Amino acid sequence: MPMRISADSCFVVLCVLVTVVAAAPAHAQVSPASGExxxxxxxxxxxxxxxxxxxPRDALRxxxxxxxxxxxxxxxxxxxxxxxxxxxxxxxxAFLGTNEPEAAPPRSAFCSADRAIMSAPPAQSWNGWSATTSNTRFQTSEAAGVTAAQLGRLTLKWSFGFDGDVTAFAAPTVLNGTMFVGSASGTVHALDVRTGCLHWIYQANGPVRSALLGVEDGGRRTLVFGDQIGWVYGLDARTGREQWKTRIEEHEATRLTGSPAVHNGLVFVPAASWEETRAIDPKYPCCTFRGSVTALRVRDGSRAWKTFMVDPPKRTGMTSLGTATLGPSGAGIWAAPTVDARRGVLSVATGDNYSHPATDTSDAIVALNLTTGRIVWSQQTTPNDVYNSACGRMGANCPADNGPDHDYGASVMLVRTTAGREVLVAGQKSGVVYGLDPNLKGKLPWQTRVGQGGTNGGVQWGMTTDGRNVYASVSDMVRLPAAAGDPPLGDARFDPAQGGGLTALRLESGERVWFAAARPCDPPRPGCSPAQPGALTAIPGAVFSGSLDGHLRAFSVEDGRVLWDVDTAKAYTTVNGVQAKGGSLDGAGAVVVGGMVLVNSGYPRFGGTPGNVLLAFGID
Ligand code: HEC
Incomplete structure (x- = not known):
């Protein structure tokens, strides 16, 4: 998912890149080991x-x-x-840079001895991608510690800066008043929710954006998470000490973006990849990555099962330039799996195929047996969606008859309606939200369009529900053509007035209850977009939604009116001494726990505003 380069987004920098590649016939001979x-x-x-x-090169050195x-x-x-x-x-x-380690946090950033880790009541928790394994991203009033009526009293309590980063994209987890959060540098932090002081840090091999999932394991609490290059870790939550780590994906383009889920001592890790973007290079043999779920024993990280979403790729032919083509491929899983213990299945939502042949498990909701990983049923909502990033530029690796790039990037929600019936709800980049019947192999009782959809559009990272309505926001960002005088990396030509929007749908029927249009950027500065691609969060009475313009807003569940609005795109002097900035809100959404609202701000990808700050708002 979510986003990749599309026809209407020939960003300045990529056009330059294509020229660079085309002008470098030596590329095919580049030795992988030669940095020069x-x-x-x-x-x-x-x-x-x-x-x-x-x-200049000297500065990079x-x-x-x-x-x-x-x-x-x-x-x-x-x-x-x-x-x-x-x-x-x-x-x-390695060729350009120095061997020097990056600066460690100052002593003053660490907690004093009287602030013990995980010492708050268990209610002050939000474990993993969602507060519960149903992935509804709904927090009860007891755990939220703040009501919709009190939101006006929220003020910034502390901020924490990710030194040297330009993005703050990790999903926070809170266990007994301690927050665990990854970062683009791969540093994982345990922070006190009240003050932002550090208990410990741990360095992962790659960037960490998946939520850390706390799993009880004999008297110990293990934090399980994946990184952006294929490693999965088990850390002791109390000390940050590594219990195990294992590489679950060998493919070099792997990204473990989706957060893990747990059931009975097994953790389920979804895998997706960057490989679609590799296909921009006309010499890249496209494509070989396969979406998967790997089940690991939390005890030692050993593998219980692994299920791929497509069969192993075979050579299928060659492109007009003579590069080999391979398939099937793709059907990556970008979002946390959903545990349905009653039916013994795990539901995942998949992305598109990158190359032919198309499979019926792409752009689909797939249910796997929890203990064996066997696929029990699959419900495809967009067939024949074969797409890769070469398609944005008529590249040789783009399949003829390419699809619309309508991946799923959001978790499926398992929800019990007020009438006591269970429904699976899925939202797609196509801009359509689906209600599925978990008793009838995902049969689709309803579907409702909530946005236009597209490569960078539709529902991207996550919806929420309070059991009455489903709340879905869309990206639907609109790009303007690049203009003379734009900065060299000026892919930030968003339309400041178009995109975004939040819809409430009746959970039972998918009927629209209300629609809150996005607010145009104010002032309407170039490079600002009102798109709302980030995951939503709900408490009784209110839904939180972030926007690419940096605003975090809470909307009333009754009619969508704004109850609280804060602009996070500012400079901050942080508790760990880093001069940090906020930027676009995208990816992981807000977490509400113990009277605090926690959110990461900064997401430069695809033209958003960079930032490197974690913000903690609280009521007095
Ligand atoms: C199309 C031109 C272009 C190409 C090609 C390019 N860069 Fe850059 N690079 C830039 C510009 C412009 C900036 C400054 C961006 C800014 O400050 O917003 C930059 C900044 C950087 C920085 C500094 C980032 C920071 O944190 O301050 C690094 C490191 C870097 N480039 C590395 C590379 C490497 C390595 C490559 C090749 C793999 C590369 N660049 C290729 C234009 C380019």
């Missing part, structure tokens, strides 16, 4: 030239290699790096 060759192919055209906005790698993985060079393979990224970072 990677630099010449992909970086020198900009960084060897003096320019007002491009840091003073940066730690770890930070350069992060810039390619999740920073301002992300779009440039799409077709660059993992080992090439590492090689160019």
């Amino acid at each position: 060759a990677v630099y010449k192919t992909y970086c020198s055209s900009c960084h060897d030239q003096a320019g007002p906005r491009v840091p 003073k940066m730690p290699a770890t930070r350069i790698l992060r810039t390619l993985d999740f920073g301002v060079m992300m779009a440039v790096a799409y077709p660059i393979r993992r080992e090439e990224r590492q090689a160019v970072a």
Whole structure:
């Protein structure tokens, strides 16, 4: 999912990139280990030239290699790096940067001895992607500690900066008053929810955006999470000590973005990938990644089962340029699986196929047996969606008759209606929300359109429900053509007045109850979008929704009127001494717990505003 480069988004930087690649026939011979060759192919055209906005090569030489790698993985060079393979990224970072470790947090950022970890009551928790395994992202009033009527009293209590990062995208978890959160640098933090002081930090191998899931395991609490290069970790929540780690995916383009889920000592880890963007390179043999769920024993990280969403790829032919094509591929899983213990199944929502042949498990809701991983049923909502990022530019790797790129990026919600019936609810990038019957193999009793949908549109990261209504916000960002005088990385030409919107649907029928139109950016600055792609969160009476313009708002569940509105896109002096900034809200949504509203701000991807701050609002 969610987003990738589309026909209507030939960002300036990518157009440049294509020129760079096309002008470099030597590319095919680039040795993966040669950082210098990677630099010449992909970086020198900009960084060897003096320019007002491009840091010269000498400046890059003073940066730690770890930070350069992060810039390619999740920073301002992300779009440039799409077709660059993992080992090439590492090689160019090592070639350019220093070996110096990055600065550790100051002593003053750590908690004093009298603030014990996980010492608050168990109610002060939000464990994993959602407060419960049903993935409804609904917090009860007891756990929320703040009512809809009190939202006007929220003020900023503390902020925490992710030093050197340009994105703050990780989903927070809170267990007994302690917050656990990853970051783009791969540093995982245990923070006191009241004050933001640090209990411990742990360094993962890759960036961590999945929520950390706390699992009881004999008297111990293990935190399980994945990173953006295929590793899964089990840490002791109390100490941050590593119990185990295991690489569940070998494919170099792997991304473990979806948060894990747990049942009976098994944790289920969904896998997705960047491979669609690799296909921009006309010499890349597309495609071989397969979406999957891996079940690991929380005890030791050993594998209980693994189920792929498509069969192993085979050679299918070649492109007009003579590059091999492979398939089936894709059907990545971007969101946390949903446990249905009563029926013994795990529901996941999948993305598109990257190459032919199309499969019936792409853009689908798939139910797997919890103990064996066997696929029990699958309900496809968009057939023949074969798409990769070459399609945005008529690239050779784009399949003829390509599909609309309508992945699922949001978890399926398992909800009990007020009438006592259970419903699965899924929201797609197509802009359509589906009600599915879990007793009838996902038969579709209702479907309702809530937005236009598209490559960067529709429902992206998550909906919420209070058991009465389903609340779905959409991205539907609109891009304007690049104009003369735009900055060199100016993919930020959003229409400041179009996109976004929040719809309430009756859970029983999918009937529309109300619609809250997005507010245009104020002031209507270029590069600002009112799109609402981030995951929603609900408490009784209110729904929280973030926007690319940096605003976090709470809407009344009665009629969609705004109850609370804060602009997070500002500068902050943080409790850990980092000068940080807020930016676009996207990806993981807000978490409400113990009278606090917690949110990460900053998401530069696809033209959003960078930022590196975690904000904690509380009532007095
Ligand atoms: C199309 C031109 C272009 C190409 C190609 C390019 N860069 Fe950049 N790079 C820029 C610009 C412009 C900036 C400044 C961005 C900003 O400050 O917003 C930048 C900034 C950076 C930074 C500094 C980020 C920070 O945290 O301050 C690093 C590191 C970097 N580039 C590495 C690379 C590497 C490595 C490559 C090749 C793989 C590369 N760039 C290719 C234009 C380019």
